[in-house]
Amino acid sequence: xxxxxxxxxxxxxxxxxxxxxxxxxxxxxxxxxxxxxxxxxxxxxxxxxxxxxxxxxxxxxxxxxxxxxxxxxxxxxxxxxxxxxxxxxxxxxxxxxxxxxxxxxxxxxxxx
Amino acid sequence: xxxxxxxxxxxxxxxxxxxxxxxxxxxxxxxxxxxxxxxxxxxxxxxxxxxxxxxxxxxxxxxxxxxxxxxxxxxxxxxxxxxxxxxxxxxxxxxxxxxxxxxxxxxxxxxxxxxxxxxxxxxxxxxxxxxxxxxxxxxxxxxxxxxxxxxxxxxxxxxxxxxxxxxxxxxxxxxxxxxxxxxxxxxxxxxxxxxxxxxxxxxxxxxxxxxxxxxxxxxxxxxxxxxxxxxxxxxxxxxxxxxxxxxxxxxxxxxxxxxxxxxxxxxxxxxxxxxxxxxxxxxxxxxxxxxxxxxxxxxxxxxxxxxxxxxxxxxxxxxxxxxxxxxxxxxxxxxxxxxxxxxxxxxxxxxxxxxxxxxxxxxxxxxxxxxxxxxxxxxxxxxxxxxxxxxxxxxxxxxxxxxxxxxxxxxxxxxxxxxxxxxxxxxxxxxxxxxxxxxxxxxxxxxx
Numbered sequence: 001x002x003x004x005x006x007x008x009x010x011x012x013x014x015x016x017x018x019x020x021x022x023x024x025x026x027x028x029x030x031x032x033x034x035x036x037x038x039x040x041x042x043x044x045x046x047x048x049x050x051x052x053x054x055x056x057x058x059x060x061x062x063x064x065x066x067x068x069x070x071x072x073x074x075x076x077x078x079x080x081x082x083x084x085x086x087x088x089x090x091x092x093x094x095x096x097x098x099x100x101x102x103x104x105x106x107x108x109x110x111x112x
Numbered sequence: 113x114x115x116x117x118x119x120x121x122x123x124x125x126x127x128x129x130x131x132x133x134x135x136x137x138x139x140x141x142x143x144x145x146x147x148x149x150x151x152x153x154x155x156x157x158x159x160x161x162x163x164x165x166x167x168x169x170x171x172x173x174x175x176x177x178x179x180x181x182x183x184x185x186x187x188x189x190x191x192x193x194x195x196x197x198x199x200x201x202x203x204x205x206x207x208x209x210x211x212x213x214x215x216x217x218x219x220x221x222x223x224x225x226x227x228x229x230x231x232x233x234x235x236x237x238x239x240x241x242x243x244x245x246x247x248x249x250x251x252x253x254x255x256x257x258x259x260x261x262x263x264x265x266x267x268x269x270x271x272x273x274x275x276x277x278x279x280x281x282x283x284x285x286x287x288x289x290x291x292x293x294x295x296x297x298x299x300x301x302x303x304x305x306x307x308x309x310x311x312x313x314x315x316x317x318x319x320x321x322x323x324x325x326x327x328x329x330x331x332x333x334x335x336x337x338x339x340x341x342x343x344x345x346x347x348x349x350x351x352x353x354x355x356x357x358x359x360x361x362x363x364x365x366x367x368x369x370x371x372x373x374x375x376x377x378x379x380x381x382x383x384x385x386x387x388x389x390x391x392x393x394x395x396x397x398x399x400x401x402x403x404x405x406x407x408x409x410x411x412x413x414x415x416x417x418x419x420x421x422x423x424x425x426x427x428x429x430x431x432x433x434x435x436x437x438x439x440x441x442x443x444x445x446x447x448x449x450x451x452x453x454x455x456x457x458x459x460x461x462x463x464x465x466x467x468x469x470x471x472x473x474x475x476x477x478x479x480x481x482x483x484x485x486x487x488x489x490x491x492x493x494x495x496x497x498x499x500x501x502x503x504x505x506x507x508x509x510x511x512x513x514x515x516x517x518x519x520x521x522x523x524x525x526x527x528x529x530x531x532x533x534x535x536x537x538x539x540x541x542x543x544x545x546x547x548x549x550x551x552x553x554x555x556x557x558x559x560x
Contacts, residue, residue, distance in 0.1 A: 044339065045394075045398045045400070045402065046339060046340060046402075046404055047404060047405070047408060047444050047445060047458060048398075048444060048445025048446070048448075048449065049334065049338075049449075051337045051339060
């Protein structure tokens with residue numbers, strides 16, 4: 001099992017969700033997050049007081065998939081989230097030791 | 113030959129009919145004036161809550177939203193009680209040139225009969241409740257300077273003392289019969305302040321500056337980001353201020369008269385050019401016109417036109433607004449940073465500076481073509497445009513008296529409050545926010 005963490009532009013949330021649904025991925029967790037990579041922030045001015053805002057809003061997808069579906073899912077996310085501009089985001093992949101469904105104690109691939 | 117016959121028939125009661133007609137006309141005027149003045153009183157109250165509460169509440173950080181709204185809201189309780197007991201009397205009953213007397217203590221004799229000195233066509237009770245709303249908003253304006261770091265108990269004590277030591281004397285001097293600066297009721301230095309440029313905005317704005325200097329900067333200012341947490345709230349609040357200001361200025365005609373219309377127009381025109389002026393200044397200096405700039409400018413224009421509103425023609429009102437927008441923009445964005453004081457929400461930069469500009473420009477543009485109220489039984493030239501340049505000096509004296517009273521009064525009161533209970537919250541309390549530490553509640557539970 002692999003865990004995929006994808007950090008994407010907020011306006012790419014719906015396209016990514018749609019792309020995952022189209023390849024039959026139903027389970028995911030979505031969080032509104034802030035951060036920055038190479039994308040520069042922006043300047044805000046309130047009554048002459050300048051603020052540099054360098055933590056920008058993003059949306060983070062977390063999902064766990066079977067090993068053999070990994071490439072397919074990553075391709076779906078990166079295609080849907082792609083705009084070609086700085087700030088499109090990143091995808092990180094982790095090994096998962098175990099997954100457990102709380103309702104009935106299913107384990108492993110059956111739990112995801 | 114029927115007409116003389118009819119005259120003959122009615123002749124005996126012509127005078128009775130005339131008396132009845134006069135009474136009916138008087139009662140109709142009273143009904144019209146009273147309706148407008150009760151609406152005006154409600155409009156001015158709306159400026160404090162929700163107007164100012166939203167405007168200021170949106171400008172602070174999220175952890176201080178309720179405490180900041182409370183600083184406005186609590187005045188609606190506190191000042192009302194003081195006003196009922198003795199405030200109205202100390203401002204509007206006859207006393208000496210500096211403070212009124214105790215004739216209307218506990219509102220004794222203030223009922224449905226008019227007080228001809230102030231407003232001959234409406235019940236004195238209406239005049240009393242209308243003037244109360246001015247006393248309510250004035251100390252609330254100061255809260256812009258001490259927001260985010262004041263102890264609630266100290267703020268209550270400060271306000272109680274301030275309304276007696278600064279507001280009541282200033283209001284009596286300008287508006288009370290026999291007051292030092294009263295232009296129409298026997299003042300020795302004639303100043304024009306239609307709706308409170310000196311009484312409301314200079315006293316509160318200058319007191320705000322002294323308060324900000326005394327308290328010191330907020331923890332982390334200006335290094336840490338202290339962005340307004342909701343300009344949406346502020347925009348709603350500022351637009352309510354704009355609307356409520358019609359009660360403030362046009363209502364100050366104390367009648368549903370042509371003068372009220374004139375003040376209404378001047379008020380609206382000044383707000384319009386001031387909003388545009390501030391935004392234009394921003395556009396030129398930082399590249400973008402902002403919503404916050406627009407509403408700040410509108411308020412600055414409304415402040416500046418306040419003393420002038422019942423004295424100036426529409427075109428000078430446009431000019432006064434534009435100058436106020438530009439001047440207050442410069443005060444808030446340049447002068448404040450030059451001196452480095454932390455006037456949290458710019459109570460001084462907008463109300464102190466805008467009020468002073470407006471008071472002086474009233475001396476320039478006041479004209480008897482707009483306000484034909486008689487002084488000592490005749491219509492006299494009012495401002496520079498009427499050929500009376502000396503009025504600018506009188507206005508200047510009024511400004512200086514308001515400033516001196518505000519500086520000395522505020523310093524003395526702050527010292528008293530500091531010794532008795534301490535003015536500022538602890539550093540930890542400031543960090544945690546005043547909502548939790550002073551009131552035990554939070555403004556937003558977005559997940560509940």
